[in-house]
Amino acid sequence: MAEAILSVAGLEVRYGALAALSAVGLELPEGAILAVLGANGAGKTTLLRALAGVLVPARGTVVFRGRSIAGLPPERIVRAGISHVPEGRELFPLLSVRENLLMGAWIRRDAAGIERDLARLCSEFPVLGERARQPAGRLSGGEQQMLAIARALMARPRLLLMDEPSLGLAPRLARELFRMIDRRRREDGLTVLVVEQNARLALGIADLACVLAGGRVVAQGPARSLLGEEFIRGFRLGDNPAGRTQAPEP
Amino acid sequence: MIEFVQLVLGGVAVGCVYALVALGIVLVYKATETVNFAQGELMMLGAFLAVALTSAGLPYWAAFAAAVVLMALAGAALERVVLRPVLGRPQFAIVMLTLGIGLMARGLVAAVPEWGAQTHSLETPFAGASLHAGELTLSADHAMVIATTAVLCGALTLFFHGTRLGLAMRAASQNQLGACYMGVSLARLHSAVWALSAAIAAIAGVLLAPITFVHTNMGLIGLKAFPAAVIGGFGSLPGALAGGIVLGVVESAAGFYLPEGAKDVAAWVVVLLVLMLRPAGMFADAAPRRV
Numbered sequence: 001m002a003e004a005i006l007s008v009a010g011l012e013v014r015y016g017a018l019a020a021l022s023a024v025g026l027e028l029p030e031g032a033i034l035a036v037l038g039a040n041g042a043g044k045t046t047l048l049r050a051l052a053g054v055l056v057p058a059r060g061t062v063v064f065r066g067r068s069i070a071g072l073p074p075e076r077i078v079r080a081g082i083s084h085v086p087e088g089r090e091l092f093p094l095l096s097v098r099e100n101l102l103m104g105a106w107i108r109r110d111a112a113g114i115e116r117d118l119a120r121l122c123s124e125f126p127v128l129g130e131r132a133r134q135p136a137g138r139l140s141g142g143e144q145q146m147l148a149i150a151r152a153l154m155a156r157p158r159l160l161l162m163d164e165p166s167l168g169l170a171p172r173l174a175r176e177l178f179r180m181i182d183r184r185r186r187e188d189g190l191t192v193l194v195v196e197q198n199a200r201l202a203l204g205i206a207d208l209a210c211v212l213a214g215g216r217v218v219a220q221g222p223a224r225s226l227l228g229e230e231f232i233r234g235f236r237l238g239d240n241p242a243g244r245t246q247a248p249e250p
Numbered sequence: 251m252i253e254f255v256q257l258v259l260g261g262v263a264v265g266c267v268y269a270l271v272a273l274g275i276v277l278v279y280k281a282t283e284t285v286n287f288a289q290g291e292l293m294m295l296g297a298f299l300a301v302a303l304t305s306a307g308l309p310y311w312a313a314f315a316a317a318v319v320l321m322a323l324a325g326a327a328l329e330r331v332v333l334r335p336v337l338g339r340p341q342f343a344i345v346m347l348t349l350g351i352g353l354m355a356r357g358l359v360a361a362v363p364e365w366g367a368q369t370h371s372l373e374t375p376f377a378g379a380s381l382h383a384g385e386l387t388l389s390a391d392h393a394m395v396i397a398t399t400a401v402l403c404g405a406l407t408l409f410f411h412g413t414r415l416g417l418a419m420r421a422a423s424q425n426q427l428g429a430c431y432m433g434v435s436l437a438r439l440h441s442a443v444w445a446l447s448a449a450i451a452a453i454a455g456v457l458l459a460p461i462t463f464v465h466t467n468m469g470l471i472g473l474k475a476f477p478a479a480v481i482g483g484f485g486s487l488p489g490a491l492a493g494g495i496v497l498g499v500v501e502s503a504a505g506f507y508l509p510e511g512a513k514d515v516a517a518w519v520v521v522l523l524v525l526m527l528r529p530a531g532m533f534a535d536a537a538p539r540r541v
Contacts, residue, residue, distance in 0.1 A: 052431070078433035090428035092421045103421045106414070107433040155433065 005030040005191050006051075006159060011060035011070075013043075013050045020046040021215045024060070028159075028208070033185055033192040035202035035223060038212035044195040045087050047212065048161050051193070052084035053077040065158065079107050083157035085165060089148040093137030097128050100136045100147055104154030114154070121150045124180055141168035146177065153184070160184075162194045166201055174198070178205050252385050257502050263392035264461070265498020266399035270454035271475035272482065272490035273406075274447035280423040280485055281443040284333065284344050288352035289451055290472025296321045296452025297464045298359055301370045310375050318452045325448025326441045333444070334437060352469060360466050367466075372459035391460040398457055402450070403491060410487075419443060474501075477521040483531025492532060496520065 006028040013021040021043045028034050038044050049055045051062065053074040062070040069080055077084075083104075092100050101121065105114045122129030125146045131139060136147055145168050152160060160181075166174035182205045184190040196202035203209055206223040219226065271289055278286045296317050303313035332351065336344055360366045376390035410416040422429035422439055430436060455468070462468065478497045482489025497517050505513035524531065 054427070054430075074427075074430040075433045075435050078431065084431050086427075086431060090425055090431060092424045092428055094424050095417075095421055099417060099421075102417060103429070103432045103434075106418060151432075 003030065004028060005065055006193070007061075007063045008051075009061050011047075011050065011062065012058045013046050013055050014058045019058075019215055021050065021057075024212075024215075024217055026210060026217070026220075028191060028193060030158075030191055031185060031189045032207045033181070033194065033205055033223075035199070035206035035209045036193065036195045036212060037199050037202065037209060042212040043215040044212055045163055046215070048084065048086070048163050048193070048195055051077075052082065052086070052161055054086075078155055078157075081158035083152035083155045083160050085148050085152045085160070085162040087163040089144055091136045091144055091148060091151070094135050096133050097136055097139070097147055098132040100151050101128070101154050104151035107155055113156075117154055117156070121153060125150055142170060142173055145169055146173075149177065149181075157190070159191045159193065162192065164195060164197060166196060166198050174201060178202075181205065254503075256386060257506055258499050259386070259388055260392060261499035261502030262495055263388075263395045263498070264502065265478075265495035266395045267454050267458045267461075267471065267494075268474045268478045268497050269491045269494025270399060270402070270450055270457070271471055272478040272494050273487060274450045274454075275472075275475055275479050276482070276485065276487055276490045277443055277447045277450070279479075280487075281419055282333075282337075282440050283341075284348065285341075286447070287345065287348040287472065288355060288469075289447070289475060290469035291352040291355040292321065292325065292448050292451035292469075293455040293458070293471065294464075294466065294469040295324070295355055295359065295455070296448075297372065297455030297459045297468060298365060298370075299452070300456045300459060301372050301464050302365075304373055310373065314453075314456050317456055318449045321452035322445040322449040325451075326445040328448070329441045329444035334440070337440075352472075356466050356469060370464040372456070372464060374460050377460065395457045395461070398453065399491075402453060406487070415442060474517055477517045480521050481524045481532060483533045486531065486533035489531055489533030 004027045006026065008024060008026040011021055011024040012019060024043075024047060026034070036044050036047060046055065050057050053069075053072050053076065056071050060070065061068060064080055064082060067080065069077060069082075072080070074084070092103060095103070098118070101118055102114070105117070108114055122132065127143055128147055128150055131143070136144065139147060145165065149162065149165060152162075162181075165177060165181075169177060178201060181190075181192055181194075185192060194202055194206070203223045203226065209219075209221065209223040209226045210217050211219040211226070271293055274292070275286055275289045278284055278289075299317040299320055300313045303316050304310060308316065328351070332347065333344070336347060374391070374394075376394065379390035381388045381390065381393050410420055418429065418432075418434050418439060419442070421432070422434060422436060426436060429439070455464075458468070458471070474497060475494070478493035479490050480493070481496060482491070482493035497520060500516050500520050501513050504516035508516075
């Protein structure tokens with residue numbers, strides 16, 4: 001695989017006295033999909049927020065395409081080529097679907113390219129094309145999730161950060177979404193870092209996986225090798241206090 | 251009847267000025283969540299600038315345009331130098347700061363020799379002219395206010411719905427973090443909003459100048475713009491416009507039909523009624539605010 005597009009080393013993020021992430025290290029090759037797994041509170045969202053510039057790391061380095069981006073504000077991170085599909089989506093509820101997508105392309109100036117990408121996304125997510133004139137706040141939860149991802153892609157990122165993209169999606173839609181992400185990777189060389197509760201779904205398309213627990217990376221490796229391993233089951237079920245086996249996906 | 255229509259017309263004209271000042275307040279509030287108590291004083295500064303420029307020999311229209319551009323720059327500078335450093339401080343501190351800016355502006359203008367304690371008039375090319383339709387008369391000053399407000403509202407609609415920057419301002423007013431994620435620099439956006447708001451204040455000042463003359467207490471019109479903004483829902487631009495016009499008409503009617511003094515109370519009576527009957531204002535946002 002190609003050389004690393006993103007290298008994180010010794011990353012520490014604190015909320016006051018509490019270290020939410022400590023000594024996190026990651027290497028993400030260009031064009032790869034990395035699934036970050038872990039229980040609630042393991043630090044997955046914190047990691048994404050630190051990479052996206054919302055949280056300023058207390059320590060550590062983040063190098064993206066040969067450039068240090070640790071501590072840059074979110075608006076500079078997007079310009080560097082990293083788009084974030086955040087937890088809670090952060091859409092503009094009163095703007096139309098189309099206007100939300102146009103905002104996604106804020107950092108771009110190529111009007112023709114923007115229109116082309118709009119058309120492409122509307123064919124990939126037909127519901128967004130159908131509802132282009134409706135306010136985003138009127139879409140269903142799943143549709144809003146798709147809009148948030150489509151909006152992030154409008155910036156033509158080299159790296160896409162996604163926080164729980166399958167949340168609120170029907171299983172069929174979630175699989176479709178992951179197929180679309182996989183296609184983007186193959187066709188455009190998009191690199192993806194995805195946080196997922198649904199480990200099976202994420203590991204299905206991921207090349208690499210890393211497991212967070214208590215703010216530390218406790219396992220890291222090729223996704224295939226982790227897929228069957230016992231500890232994944234353990235960490236994935238970490239959100240289940242009894243540690244019992246979770247029912248299979250519906 | 252004709253007398254009533256005449257009253258309404260005059261009320262609409264004055265109401266347009268309230269509406270423009272209210273528009274500036276609401277713009278800044280929506281974008282930056284700062285309530286700017288100095289908006290009336292920005293209007294006063296715009297009017298003084300226009301007077302200074304015309305007495306320096308500039309024709310009315312050139313002075314009008316120059317005052318608007320200079321006030322836009324002043325608005326951006328105010329955001330950059332004074333407000334940006336206090337961003338994120340408690341609301342109360344920021345409110346006190348804008349009140350202070352207003353008082354300082356009045357003090358500074360009063361301290362300028364020739365300007366200070368005097369009342370000035372702004373020479374217009376249409377002074378004394380008026381429009382007639384049957385028995386109705388509309389002074390050119392009032393017609394100018396109404397026409398300019400209408401054109402400005404059209405221009406603002408095009409700006410907010412047809413330009414990149416306008417779209418970003420709407421987006422950021424709904425979700426600041428979301429706008430950051432898109433790559434919008436909130437600091438620059440806030441500067442642009444303050445510039446726009448100060449430019450609108452300058453337009454209001456130049457329009458009002460031939461009607462009330464130009465003096466340091468002109469900015470007290472802010473006391474009418476706030477009720478106008480509240481009537482409109484304090485977050486809605488069309489609401490601020492409608493609120494201003496309603497207020498102007500009510501005042502004008504109260505001044506004519508009711509005893510002395512009622513005129514000044516009328517604005518606040520309307521605010522009370524609106525708050526009691528429709529607490530979110532006449533033009534509350536269609537979707538509730540996300541906090």
